[in-house]
Amino acid sequence: MFAKIILIPATGLNNKTGSWRVKKRPKFLHQNCTGCRQCYLSCPEGCISGSKKEYNVDLDYCKGCGICANICPVNDIIMEQE
Amino acid sequence: MKEFIEGAVAIARSVANCKPAVVSAYPITPQTHIVEELASLVANGKLKAEFVNVESEHSAASCVLGASATGVRVYSSTSSQGLLLMAEVLFNAAGMRLPVVMCCVNRAVSAPINIWNDQQDIVTLRDAGLILLFAETIQEACDLHVQAFKIAEDPNIMLPCIVNIDGYILSHGYEPVEIPPQDLVDKFLPPYNPPYKLDVNNPLTLGPLVGPEWYLETRYAIQETLNNDVKKKIVEVAEEFTKLFGRKSYGLFEEYKTEDAETVFVTMGSIAGLVKEVVDELRQQNQKVGLVRIISYRPFPNEIVKILLKTKRVIVLEKCISLGSKGPLFEDVVSSLYIEASNNGNKLPVVNNYICGLGGRDVYKEELIEVYKDKETIKFIGLKKENLGSFI
Amino acid sequence: MIDEKILLTPGHTGCAGCGQALAARLVIDAAGKNTIVVNNTGCLEVFTTGYPYTSWRVPFIHSLFENAGAVASGVESALNYLGIKDNVNVIAQAGDGGFADIGLQAFSGLWERGHDILTICYDNEAYMNTGIQRSGTTPTGTNTTTTPVGKDSAGNLRWKKNLVDIALAHKCVYVATASIHLPIDLQNKVKKALKMKGPKFIHILAICPLGWSSNPAETIKVTEVAVRTGFWPLVEYENGVLTKVRKIKKDELLPIEEYFKLQKRFAHLLKEENKHVVEMWKEKVKENIEKYNLLED
Numbered sequence: 001m002f003a004k005i006i007l008i009p010a011t012g013l014n015n016k017t018g019s020w021r022v023k024k025r026p027k028f029l030h031q032n033c034t035g036c037r038q039c040y041l042s043c044p045e046g047c048i049s050g051s052k053k054e055y056n057v058d059l060d061y062c063k064g065c066g067i068c069a070n071i072c073p074v075n076d077i078i079m080e081q082e
Numbered sequence: 083m084k085e086f087i088e089g090a091v092a093i094a095r096s097v098a099n100c101k102p103a104v105v106s107a108y109p110i111t112p113q114t115h116i117v118e119e120l121a122s123l124v125a126n127g128k129l130k131a132e133f134v135n136v137e138s139e140h141s142a143a144s145c146v147l148g149a150s151a152t153g154v155r156v157y158s159s160t161s162s163q164g165l166l167l168m169a170e171v172l173f174n175a176a177g178m179r180l181p182v183v184m185c186c187v188n189r190a191v192s193a194p195i196n197i198w199n200d201q202q203d204i205v206t207l208r209d210a211g212l213i214l215l216f217a218e219t220i221q222e223a224c225d226l227h228v229q230a231f232k233i234a235e236d237p238n239i240m241l242p243c244i245v246n247i248d249g250y251i252l253s254h255g256y257e258p259v260e261i262p263p264q265d266l267v268d269k270f271l272p273p274y275n276p277p278y279k280l281d282v283n284n285p286l287t288l289g290p291l292v293g294p295e296w297y298l299e300t301r302y303a304i305q306e307t308l309n310n311d312v313k314k315k316i317v318e319v320a321e322e323f324t325k326l327f328g329r330k331s332y333g334l335f336e337e338y339k340t341e342d343a344e345t346v347f348v349t350m351g352s353i354a355g356l357v358k359e360v361v362d363e364l365r366q367q368n369q370k371v372g373l374v375r376i377i378s379y380r381p382f383p384n385e386i387v388k389i390l391l392k393t394k395r396v397i398v399l400e401k402c403i404s405l406g407s408k409g410p411l412f413e414d415v416v417s418s419l420y421i422e423a424s425n426n427g428n429k430l431p432v433v434n435n436y437i438c439g440l441g442g443r444d445v446y447k448e449e450l451i452e453v454y455k456d457k458e459t460i461k462f463i464g465l466k467k468e469n470l471g472s473f474i
Numbered sequence: 475m476i477d478e479k480i481l482l483t484p485g486h487t488g489c490a491g492c493g494q495a496l497a498a499r500l501v502i503d504a505a506g507k508n509t510i511v512v513n514n515t516g517c518l519e520v521f522t523t524g525y526p527y528t529s530w531r532v533p534f535i536h537s538l539f540e541n542a543g544a545v546a547s548g549v550e551s552a553l554n555y556l557g558i559k560d561n562v563n564v565i566a567q568a569g570d571g572g573f574a575d576i577g578l579q580a581f582s583g584l585w586e587r588g589h590d591i592l593t594i595c596y597d598n599e600a601y602m603n604t605g606i607q608r609s610g611t612t613p614t615g616t617n618t619t620t621t622p623v624g625k626d627s628a629g630n631l632r633w634k635k636n637l638v639d640i641a642l643a644h645k646c647v648y649v650a651t652a653s654i655h656l657p658i659d660l661q662n663k664v665k666k667a668l669k670m671k672g673p674k675f676i677h678i679l680a681i682c683p684l685g686w687s688s689n690p691a692e693t694i695k696v697t698e699v700a701v702r703t704g705f706w707p708l709v710e711y712e713n714g715v716l717t718k719v720r721k722i723k724k725d726e727l728l729p730i731e732e733y734f735k736l737q738k739r740f741a742h743l744l745k746e747e748n749k750h751v752v753e754m755w756k757e758k759v760k761e762n763i764e765k766y767n768l769l770e771d
Contacts, residue, residue, distance in 0.1 A: 001238075001302075001303045001306040001307050001310075001311070002179065002240075002303050002307075003296075003299035003300040003301075003302065003303035004292075004296055004299070004300075004525065004526070005177070005178065005179065005288075005289075005290070005292070005300055006278055006286050006287065006288055006290075007286065007287040007290055007523065007525065007526065007527075007528040008286060008287075008528075009285050009286075009287075009528065009530065009531045010483045010485075010528065010529065010530070010531050011526055011527050011528055012483055012484075012485035012486055012522070012527040012528055012529035013476060013483050013484070013485045014485065014527065015485040015486075015487070015527045016485070017484065017485060017486075017487065020490065041500070041657035041658070042496065042654070042657065042694050043496070044488060044490075044491060044492045044493070044495040044496040044499070044693070045484040045486070045488075045495070046476075046480055046482060046483065046484050046499045047476070047484040049476075049477060058476065058484065061476075061484035061485060063490035063491075064490060065490035065491035065683075065690040065691060065693070066491070066689075066690060066691030067491055067690070067691055067692075067693055067694055069691065070691040070692060070694065070695060071694050071695075079691075103552060103555040103556075104548060104551045104552055104555060106547075106548065106551075131555070132551035132552070132554055132555050134547055134548070134551050134587070135587065136544060136547070136583055136587075137579060137580075137582065137583035137586075138579065138583075140540070140541065140544070140580075141541065141543070141544035141547070141579070141580050141583055142544075144537060144538070144541035144544035144545045144548065144580065145544045145545070145547050145548035145551070146548055147537060147541075147545055147548060148512065148535065148537070148544070148545035148546060148547065148548025148549040148552070149548035149549065149551055149552040149555075150548075150552075151535055151545075151548075151549065152510075152548070152549045152552035152553060152556075153552065153556075154552040154555055154556065156548075170538060171537070171538065171541065174537055174538055178537070280510050280533040280534075280535055280549060281533060282507060282508045282509070282510065282532065282533060282561075282562055284533075285507075285530065285531060285532050285533045285534070286533055286534075287523050287528035287530050287533075287534045287535075288533075288534065288535040288536070289519075289523070289535055289536035289537055290523040290524065290525045290528060290536070291519070291520050291523060291524045291525060292525045293524070293525065296525050296526075
């Protein structure tokens with residue numbers, strides 16, 4: 001007899017941590033983006049994706065930490081009210 | 083064909099025939115010869131295994147845990163302090179349902195530091211969810227090792243299994259032994275085929291954090307596995323072994339002259355050999371005495387109560403004590419007896435608890451015959467009053 | 475929609491702005507899907523594998539607090555036995571508690587035996603998972619719950635254990651430090667390490683906004699300042715020889731006070747009475763600058 005002690009890959013995707021946000025959410029302006037990918041490489045959740053000069057955040061998981069807005073070298077991401 | 087060899091060497095060669103893939107152990111007296119013989123077999127190409135020289139017993143158990151999780155057969159060995167150091171890893175292996183097979187060469191526990199035999203070390207871990215088997219002779223130790231892999235690795239069981247042998251008595255003693263031959267072991271023991279493992283082609287997460295909503299069932303599952311699947315498997319495997327190897331394997335326990343016994347000794351390990359001599363001598367004097375030798379300590383074979391309830395007196399003889407209470411084997415026997423008797427209205431026999439052999443203190447036949455004539459409930463055999471009093 | 479190729483997925487319960495979560499994601503994406511991860515108990519394991527959720531898309535095992543080094547040794551040995559080690563990476567990782575303190579013995583054994591494993595320490599300079607208690611890598615003057623700042627105390631007494639030197643003493647084939655503000659550099663180091671055979675070590679500074687009392691949005695900025703002050707030099711050693719140092723340009727160099735200003739755990743060091751602690755930090759930074767010739771001429 002066994003009990004549940006082992007997990008199959010990525011069941012964590014069912015945990016929509018976007019509900020953690022209270023005040024602010026990132027907004028991608030898509031105006032000055034140079035495609036440097038800093039936002040994609042700096043998100044602790046890994047919920048920013050895209051290609052070339054168009055990147056977006058998956059709000060199902062974004063916790064609103066604000067790193068992406070803080071790090072964007074051309075200020076193309078801002079934090080706006082929820 | 084029998085050879086006259088040292089117990090530790092016999093065990094190592096029997097394990098080698100089981101073809102473990104990863105062997106990792108840390109030396110501790112009196113287990114060292116098992117590990118040294120395995121190292122020698124690897125060095126001479128007789129055992130194709132990864133032999134990992136770790137830096138402590140905690141790491142030895144962790145190493146075999148990791149290897150077992152990767153889907154290969156593993157083996158380790160230890161005693162006393164080493165066993166206690168790896169205690170949390172053994173609980174961990176049981177909880178993660180990994181079939182780590184080991185030999186514990188039973189030795190007294192520090193302090194004071196003492197390297198001689200008693201069974202306190204393994205008995206302290208009886209709660210961990212491990213399968214605990216006790217050998218009486220070196221031959222049985224070899225046979226139980228071969229069976230241990232088959233029991234532990236059963237895909238419905240997947241629990242650690244430890245074969246226990248009395249330190250020095252069985253590890254360093256010499257006996258005519260038949261090492262289970264390679265061709266028969268190959269027939270008897272299927273290759274390890276785990277139901278889950280660390281595999282990049284089928285990634286799994288092992289060892290998650292589990293909260294109150296999930297934890298209880300993991301313990302229930304191990305309890306049910308031990309009490310049902312493991313007990314059945316031990317009996318089944320013993321019968322298969324007996325048939326294939328032509329040598330009797332008893333399963334959960336051995337009965338010796340119990341048919342009409344009015345007094346029965348209950349014990350485990352090599353001391354049973356001495357108890358059998360005592361039983362024979364008392365039988366010569368027309369005393370109706372017998373012995374039940376526990377082989378599987380965990381899961382505990384409460385089937386023995388059917389034998390014990392036919393007697394007037396049960397003498398539980400053990401090389402361990404739960405300080406502040408009673409002997410652990412005594413507690414197991416009495417609680418099983420009570421449950422059976424209170425359900426069925428049987429009359430209970432008198433049960434006495436004799437603690438002996440701690441720290442390697444020799445036990446003499448005359449002392450056990452005295453015990454037969456004795457009427458104490460709990461007593462230490464061979465207690466020397468002159469050693470008590472001042473601490474210097 | 476989260477890409478199938480992401481190996482450490484969102485949905486984990488790490489704090490917003492967690493430096494270790496980001497570092498771990500960068501590491502596993504660099505290592506690729508043919509990797510087995512062995513993790514000690516700590517924040518990362520707790521927030522990525524809380525039943526019924528796991529964020530890992532690679533095989534992952536967590537056993538105990540101090541045995542990732544030994545468990546990984548067993549995994550690697552099993553892979554050797556099966557003849558497939560050349561196709562599978564093994565990473566043994568832990569926080570500073572699980573690596574430098576309680577787990578150091580097992581990692582020491584792994585390094586000494588020469589297993590082909592990449593060992594990684596995510597250093598957030600305290601036992602964060604149990605509530606911000608000091609560890610062997612907590613720097614002097616840090617405010618933690620077991621080295622609190624008070625009338626008679628300016629925080630932790632001793633300096634950090636030098637894990638890079640310890641790894642070098644064990645003859646690790648590759649030893650490096652990395653920072654999450656240079657993610658490509660971090661990933662290149664992981665890839666380079668995994669191409670080499672033998673025991674490897676990467677020491678990553680992992681900002682903990684909760685434990686450091688820093689602004690979660692500034693997690694990347696805090697690491698960048700740590701590097702630009704000379705406190706966290708970015709270096710690489712191959713086979714015991716220092717092969718690369720990331721120089722700090724003259725106009726990039728920052729005084730250590732800039733680092734303190736970003737974290738309340740060092741707020742007391744900006745006071746006059748703790749000047750002696752700041753002097754000590756400046757000594758340590760000077761040592762780093764001289765040892766590695768950090769300043770660009």
